[in-house]
Amino acid sequence: MTDAHLPSPAAGRSLWADARARLLRNRAAMVSIVYLAVMALACIFGPSLVPNDFTTIHADYTRVPPSLSAYPKAEGIEAALKDALRRARLDLVAWKQDGSQLDVTVASAKPVDPRSVRYLDRSDVFEGTTVRESAADGLTMTMSTQVQHTYFFFGTDSNGRDLLQRTLVAGRVSLAIGLLAGIVAVIIGVLYGASAGLIGGKTDEVMMRIVDILYSLPFIFFVIMLVVFFGRNFVLMFLAVGAVLWLDMARIVRGQALSLKRQEYVQAAEALGVTRAGILVRHVIPNLLGPVVIYMTLLVPQVIILESFLSYLGLGVQEPLSSWGVLISQGAKSIPGAQWLLIFPSVFLTTTLFALNFIGDGLRDALDPKDR
């Protein structure tokens, strides 16, 4: 008996470790993983780094094109000045720029009210306006104001909201829906499909017929009905999407479970007297995970597209929150004048989908044991 000392076990290399090594060698997949990570981080932390809030409406900067330099542009200052002074019913006499300091001389038929500096402050371009000097008759006045510089790297939309900020916030929504609905679909699908496949017989028949019935419900109809009953909201969105997409998952998993059930190691476990739950947890599910992981990476883009589609139809998330689908839908409407409204969200969406698909492909290659 060797009860006294147990030889220390040598480390084993699991199939997962093998798969990871194969994945690490797949350049396209690795680049995609890094890209996706950067995208996710940008969407999570980016909005707090970009100075503009995604709900702020910059009335003076509606539909400004993307630019790396700050707004207002030189030629924009005069226009903004005139615009602000027109509201104050004042005439512009002269203006002079010194750095971000601006000296403005105005005139009017009536004495200029010192409170009219507010009209300048109200604009997005100027702030901290003060009266420098007033003429004795009060008909002219020199004001001093600061030009407020704002960056719109992606331009602004028709309401004057920063597109960069909106794209990042929309990315949060899209990725979150993709991930959450993906996970919901996978969990329901795996448990349901694996149980059906493993139990088999009448139970399997009934369970799969339920799936067939749910399949035959038209998806859009189903979503419209949900929206009508519960109103539009974020949680409902991914419940609806997840509730439909688990059906695919359940079918795939059931098929896998059926073939796993005939594997000799499952038979061996049965002969050991292992209960059904034990077989499900210890043998069937771990061996299912390969295809499930692959399918999930392909499912997430599917969910994002579905969400975009619903948002495009106007059944998606509510303003001011948006998703890539919503932005693309809005961008498509403003295509003649402002292409950037379509281009930026589309680039974000498509590159993310690309990356997800590459990762899915890479995972499939990595987990496919036929390679061995």
Add this chain to the structure above:
Amino acid sequence: MTGAALTLKNVAVRFHTLDGTVDAVKGVSLSVNPGETLAIVGESGSGKSQLMMAVMGLLASNGQASGEATFDGKNLISMPKAELNSVRGRRITMIFQEPMTSLDPLYTVGDQLREPIMQHQGLPAAAAEARALEMLELVRIPDARRRMSSYPHEMSGGQRQRVMIAMALANKPEVLIADEPTTALDVTIQAEILELMADLQKRLGMAMIFITHDLNIVRRIAHRVAVMRHGEVVEEGATATIFSKPVHAYTRALLDAEPTGRKEAVAANAPVVLSGIDTRVNFSLGGGWFSGPKVVLRAVDRVSLTLRQGQTIGIVGESGSGKSTLARALLRLLPAEGAITFDGRSIAGLDAAAMRPLRRQLQVVLQDPFGSLSPRMTAGQIITEGLLVHEPGMSAAERDRRAVRAMEEVQIDPALRNRYPHEFSGGQRQRIAIARAIILKPRVVVLDEPTSALDRQVQRQIVELLRDLQKANGLSYLFISHDLAVVRAMADHIMVLKDGRLVEEGPPAEVMDHPQDPYTRRLMAAAFASTTSLERLS
């Protein structure tokens, strides 16, 4: 050598894997003459198949071949693919091991035979048809004209392998490479196919390279033998010489690998452990909503069996004869009719939950050491899974200790218990499967072809291990196998099954040496013909 049909010079095959490069074949030089059969023998992993794959340009994408394979004055290994295609399939053809998967299930046998004939010989359809028919007759497929329009699934394994041979021979190749062509077949069919191949080779005068791990086959068919090990040829020579005067130690070990020894019969009054009386298993096929009337298949038809303490009953028969079904029915893994008693207690009516405590006494070891271990669990987890079920209170440390003990019993290094199944060899995996069964201290173990997927040498070790375990623990075995040499070494009682019925039973000396039933006689003749076939060749 001038006049050789195919000459290999310094052929090497290298695979690039995750663990670095693997040299599967390390510089092999061989040649085969027209009208000659060269057998390449070696255990799995010796590189014998990869050598031929390299010659045919069929290596997996991570494989790389070097050296020379001269055929008709040209080197096949460096040849561009287009040129190679005019040689392979026409002048050099190949037969693979698995007749079930080498034929395309979507086309009729006739279509599949016609296509290479039309492609390589440029014959019109009608002429190709005639040639295809001629080929089917050549390989002695009964009722060949009707068979032309059959699909592969309508044929038996042996017939499919005949079709494969017909396809390989249709273009009158100069070299035929056969890669374990009979391994997947039953012994009786194996004998027929071998005889057919030897005959065709003599008539058509081609060179044949026959890859196998089974020395019995070599003796029947080959003129010359090359023994391969670890990617190298260790010995080469005329068949008779190799068998009578082997030089290399490895060749001697291979020749010596036949399992030996006999098992003593148990005392007639030894207690009965497991018995089944008039066991019947029926499978009903079809009978769904749209699939027409039910067809009842009698997989096991009224077979009775009594297993005593310490006894080994060998159950033999062809595939489909109901051997495994019978054993599974007795363990109540399949619904069966008839009285089944274990330890004097009827277990026929027990449900799954009531059977569970008995499961630890009734264990099973399955055929496929690759398939019977879950690939995502470590060896230690696999071995101790039964303890989770039957001794749920046991601590993890205690389970680990038991795993170590079980691994020592089956002679695997216990330090390997955190390894995964794919890191073990076939023989080691089968030992793990045995450890999983014996860790529960069972009384009956069903061994369902436990040695069939293993090389001869490993087979012998496993047989010895099983015998030792039986002696040490007083186990009773139900030993299922189609390999009669192994059964003879293991069993003290033999039952011959055919089509679910018991044909003959008795002690091995009687059943094997003096078979009464014509079917048993045929089986024994096919299995033990090897010893008499040497004369036929010379």
